[in-house]
Amino acid sequence: MFRIPLSIVVCFAIGAIAFGQEGNSLSPRDKLIVETVLRIKDFKIESSAPAKAALLRYLRSQPGTEQYFELIERFGLTDVAGELTEFAIAHADETAGVRAAELLFKLDRQKLLIDAISAEASEHAVAAVALIGRVGGTKTQEILMPLIAASDKSAELRAAAVAGIARRSDGQRALLKIVADGKLPADLNFAAANALLSSDDKTIVAEAAKYLQLPATADSQPLPPISELIQKRGDPVAGAIVFRKSGTCINCHKVKGEGKEVGPDLSEIGSKLSREAMYVAVLNPSAAVSHNFETYSLLTIDGDATTGLLVSETDAAVTLRNAEGIDKTVARDDIELFQKQAKSLMPQDLQRLMTVPQLIDLIEYTLTLTK
Ligand code: HEC
Numbered sequence: 148m149f150r151i152p153l154s155i156v157v158c159f160a161i162g163a164i165a166f167g168q169e170g171n172s173l174s175p176r177d178k179l180i181v182e183t184v185l186r187i188k189d190f191k192i193e194s195s196a197p198a199k200a201a202l203l204r205y206l207r208s209q210p211g212t213e214q215y216f217e218l219i220e221r222f223g224l225t226d227v228a229g230e231l232t233e234f235a236i237a238h239a240d241e242t243a244g245v246r247a248a249e250l251l252f253k254l255d256r257q258k259l260l261i262d263a264i265s266a267e268a269s270e271h272a273v274a275a276v277a278l279i280g281r282v283g284g285t286k287t288q289e290i291l292m293p294l295i296a297a298s299d300k301s302a303e304l305r306a307a308a309v310a311g312i313a314r315r316s317d318g319q320r321a322l323l324k325i326v327a328d329g330k331l332p333a334d335l336n337f338a339a340a341n342a343l344l345s346s347d348d349k350t351i352v353a354e355a356a357k358y359l360q361l362p363a364t365a366d367s368q369p370l371p372p373i374s375e376l377i378q379k380r381g382d383p384v385a386g387a388i389v390f391r392k393s394g395t396c397i398n399c400h401k402v403k404g405e406g407k408e409v410g411p412d413l414s415e416i417g418s419k420l421s422r423e424a425m426y427v428a429v430l431n432p433s434a435a436v437s438h439n440f441e442t443y444s445l446l447t448i449d450g451d452a453t454t455g456l457l458v459s460e461t462d463a464a465v466t467l468r469n470a471e472g473i474d475k476t477v478a479r480d481d482i483e484l485f486q487k488q489a490k491s492l493m494p495q496d497l498q499r500l501m502t503v504p505q506l507i508d509l510i511e512y513t514l515t516l517t518k
Contacts, residue, residue, distance in 0.1 A: 177201040181218070192222040203227070210234055211243040219250055228256035236263060239274035240421075248278040252286070261290055264304070273304050280311015287311060288318055295325065296332060302489055303435040306338035313342030319351050326358045334489070337361070337431040345372035362430075365393075366502045373426045379507045386512025389505045394497065396509075399472070402516060407472040409456065410493055411437055417517040425510050430498055432491035442492045443467055446484040447477055456492055470494075 180201040184190045192199050202218065206227060209215050211234060219227055231247045231254075238244030251257050263275035279290050294300055294308040312318035322339060325331050331339055336359060343355035361370040370376075390396045399409035420428060427434055436442070444454045445467055453475050455467035465485060466476040470492055498506060 177205045181205045185218075185221075192224070211238065211247070216243075216246050216250060220253060223254060225254050225256055228254060228259055231256075232259040232263060235260065235278055236266075236271050236274045239278050245278065245281050249282045252282055252284065257283075257286065257290075264294070269301060269304070273301075273307050276304055276307040276311060280307065280314055283311070284315075285317075287315055288321055292321065295335065296330075302334045302433055305332070305335055306431070306434045309335050309338040310342055313339075313346070316346075316348060316351075319343060319346050319348065323351060323354055326355065334433060338434065341372050341374075341431075345374045362496055362498050364498050364503050364506065365500055368503060370430070370498055370506075371503065373423060373430070376426055376503075376507065376510075377422045381504070381507035381509070381511035383508070383512040383515045385505070386508035386510070389501055389509040390512055393500050393505065394509055395500060396497075399470070399493065409468060409470060409472045411440060413513065413516055415516060415518045417514040420513075422510065422514060425513055429506075429510065429513075431495070432493035433489065433495060436489075436491045440492070442488040442490055444484075444486055444488055445477060445482060447481045448483045449481075451477075453477070454488070454492070 180198055184192065184198055184202065192202060202222065203224075203226065206215055206218055206224070207230075210230070218224070219231065228251060231251055235244045235247035235251065238247070248260060251260055257279075260275050260279055264272050264279075266272045266275065276291065276294065280287060283290055291308040291312050294305055295312075297305065309322065312322055319342070322331075323343060326339055326343070340355070340359035340361050343359060344352055344361060346352050346355070361372065364370055390402070396413075397406040400406050401408050401412045401414065403414050416425070424435075440456055442454060443457050443465075444452065445465060446452050453467050453469060455469040455475070458466040458468050458474055460466070462479065464476050464478050465482065466474055468474045501509065
């Protein structure tokens with residue numbers, strides 16, 4: 148008996164359903180088409196232009212949902228790779244963003260994420276590196292390793308590459324070799340120590356400890372890795388005292404009107420940073436220097452050196468604010484050298500001023516500073 152293949156029947160049916168479809172909004176018709184194609188095993192979406200158009204419209208009406216990802220994966224929809232990349236980068240710290248990045252690798256469109264490492268917006272570039280670290284699998288090293296020594300990349304981006312590489316055991320071993328060979332750039336010591344000393348593999352920890360250590364705290368105890376610190380909870384009331392006294396934070400930061408204005412106002416910092424990001428901001432400030440708070444150094448013709456934040460810059464003069472909160476203005480004509488520095492003006496060794504329990508209290512306090 149002569150039989151018409153099911154997929155041809157479906158194509159006609161979809162053509163009929165889709166007939167008269169206009170606009171870009173989600174319609175019951177699109178939904179019906181999508182439900183129909185989903186029911187057919189091995190349906191080739193390329194065989195029906197109307198079905199594909201309906202599917203794309205349907206997808207775009209609900210980016211980031213579970214069904215969005217399922218449909219893209221099932222039909223191998225490389226057409227949406229660009230949107231998927233944007234979505235992943237905008238939601239890099241969320242499950243859905245990581246899922247989007249995973250799909251890019253599955254669709255063999257990881258190049259879009261790799262290209263984003265060179266994005267002009269530095270937070271996008273760092274997000275791309277973090278995503279590759281999370282989902283890159285066996286390709287992680289090949290993509291992220293060259294960034295470690297890339298002098299044109301920021302310390303924050305290279306630290307994210309180190310963290311990403313160290314998520315895998317082969318990456319930890321490769322990183323350890325770079326450390327043992329003395330090839331790790333010094334500004335990545337904290338990121339590498341933090342990653343390798345918290346490895347589940349005791350031999351890696353023992354080997355890494357020969358070369359790397361986390362900075363000591365006030366009672367000469369080594370700092371635990373951040374992965375361990377974030378498991379602990381502290382006392383915010385005690386932390387508020389550390390902030391104002393031994394921690395010296397108040398000398399540089401304003402909180403609800405109190406304190407000096409060298410660094411950013413921290414009155415709402417708990418709404419901005421996660422617990423982990425807060426530890427990084429305090430323990431390794433140069434890993435992520437906040438926008439508008441870059442450090443500059445200036446040398447006058449007669450040999451006077453100043454380091455500080457750029458308060459103002461005109462054709463005639465430059466004003467820097469030093470770590471004590473004191474402003475200094477130098478006429479352009481007197482300047483020998485004026486340079487932006489990669490380092491934060493925030494001291495790198497503040498943990499020396501407190502014990503581990505005090506640090507935990509301090510972080511608990513900063514997390515209570517919300518909108
Ligand atoms: C000598 C001045 C100085 C001291 C002391 C200091 N900071 Fe900072 N801090 C800065 C500067 C400048 C920045 C901005 C540059 C950067 O992000 O590294 C900053 C940035 C930060 C940020 C990131 C803010 C953001 O918006 O992302 C946090 C959090 C922070 N400091 C907390 C602290 C805490 C807690 C202490 C006390 C343990 C402290 N700081 C001590 C100068 C200081």
